[in-house]
Amino acid sequence: MKIYGVALLAFCYLVGKLVGVFLGKLLDINGDVGGVGFAMLLLILLNAFVRKKGWLEAETEKGILFWSSMYIPVVVAMASILNVKAALSGGWLAIIIGLVVTLSAFFLVPVISKIGRPK
Amino acid sequence: MMDLVQNLIGKNGLVFAFLLVGLIMFISFWLSNKLLNKRIPGVAIAVLAGLGLATFGGEKGISDIPIFAGMALLGGAMLRDFSVVSTAMGADISKIKQAGLAGGVSLLVGVFFSFFLGALIAFLMGYRDAVSITTIGAGACTYIVGPITGSALGAESGVIAISIAIGVVKTIVATIVTPLLAKRIGLDNPHSAIVFGGLIGTSSGVTAGLAATDPELVPYGALTATFYTGLGCLLCPSIFYIIINSLV
Numbered sequence: 001m002k003i004y005g006v007a008l009l010a011f012c013y014l015v016g017k018l019v020g021v022f023l024g025k026l027l028d029i030n031g032d033v034g035g036v037g038f039a040m041l042l043l044i045l046l047n048a049f050v051r052k053k054g055w056l057e058a059e060t061e062k063g064i065l066f067w068s069s070m071y072i073p074v075v076v077a078m079a080s081i082l083n084v085k086a087a088l089s090g091g092w093l094a095i096i097i098g099l100v101v102t103l104s105a106f107f108l109v110p111v112i113s114k115i116g117r118p119k
Numbered sequence: 120m121m122d123l124v125q126n127l128i129g130k131n132g133l134v135f136a137f138l139l140v141g142l143i144m145f146i147s148f149w150l151s152n153k154l155l156n157k158r159i160p161g162v163a164i165a166v167l168a169g170l171g172l173a174t175f176g177g178e179k180g181i182s183d184i185p186i187f188a189g190m191a192l193l194g195g196a197m198l199r200d201f202s203v204v205s206t207a208m209g210a211d212i213s214k215i216k217q218a219g220l221a222g223g224v225s226l227l228v229g230v231f232f233s234f235f236l237g238a239l240i241a242f243l244m245g246y247r248d249a250v251s252i253t254t255i256g257a258g259a260c261t262y263i264v265g266p267i268t269g270s271a272l273g274a275e276s277g278v279i280a281i282s283i284a285i286g287v288v289k290t291i292v293a294t295i296v297t298p299l300l301a302k303r304i305g306l307d308n309p310h311s312a313i314v315f316g317g318l319i320g321t322s323s324g325v326t327a328g329l330a331a332t333d334p335e336l337v338p339y340g341a342l343t344a345t346f347y348t349g350l351g352c353l354l355c356p357s358i359f360y361i362i363i364n365s366l367v
Contacts, residue, residue: 009201017200023349027349033348033349033352034345036203036322037342037345039207041207043204044207044212067202068209071334073137073141074194074202075323075327076169078194079327080170080180081173081176081179081195082173082180082323083179084170084174085173085176085178086178096240097236097255098284100240101233101236101289102319104232106300109315110304110311112221112225116219
């Protein structure tokens with residue numbers, strides 16, 4: 001059943017967030033440190049495990065794949081609720097720093113990608 | 120009649136958001152396929168349309184207008200993170216292991232680089248007190264690191280607002296520029312997507328930009344980007360503030 005997949009995803013999400021929030025508390029930051037990352041790693045590991053055991057039914061997988069196909073629509077909705085007005089009215093300082101920092105970081109991608117790159 | 124419709128949409132905000140986003144996607148893909156010959160990906164047009172809609176509202180974009188309130192639920196942190204996690208189903212663990220070191224390095228370099236470049240520009244533009252410079256540098260990390268650092272150090276609200284604005288500009292720039300520059304910076308494989316996530320760090324910008332470039336790269340970028348804000352909140356108000364304080 002599809003709900004098994006959705007429930008598995010929900011389990012990974014909540015455990016990951018819990019680890020993230022716990023780590024945040026430990027580091028004395030009021031928030032979630034890497035919760036999504038831990039959840040993703042957990043899902044990757046659980047996925048490999050149930051696949052190996054042959055427990056993953058196509059229907060279960062569809063429950064997770066549905067959400068992963070909803071990802072782009074969610075991003076579109078997210079873009080529509082950003083504070084774009086503030087970004088534009090934050091003045092030249094905000095626009096210059098945001099632009100320069102982001103564009104410069106782009107050009108570091110090929111430099112750091114050299115580390116551990118497969119031959 | 121109008122009241123009736125408004126009332127109905129008000130009570131069914133999320134469902135209305137599904138319809139609205141579906142329409143945006145449909146029109147964007149139609150434009151991309153028929154008019155632009157796929158030169159600009161449909162996803163990129165859809166995200167731009169979303170940003171355009173946001174200008175009609177205020178602090179919470181279009182969702183400030185009551186009938187569009189459902190967009191805040193569909194595009195909010197809960198469903199965003201839930202669907203981002205689900206993309207991990209398509210990620211290949213061996214590729215993540217291989218890029219582990221590069222991912223870690225990119226996170227540290229990303230936070231360090233963004234902060235100090237942002238702080239330097241703030242200094243050049245006339246800021247001289249350590250608290251303001253640190254808050255602005257933190258804003259150059261993400262729009263969450265900025266206000267958290269600013270309130271921890273007791274910065275003025277105007278400076279905190281600027282730090283948020285910088286973070287939002289960063290998100291928007293990453294969203295728009297990623298598909299345009301992807302080829303030139305070699306962003307076409309999981310390895311560089313992991314590095315990209317660590318360097319840019321703004322989860323929304325990284326994932327939206329990668330989605331518009333190649334949806335298969337999204338899980339890899341999201342994986343590192345999710346640690347960025349936490350690392351920024353850790354370093355900016357502490358070590359980085361001490362460094363800035365000793366410099367000015």
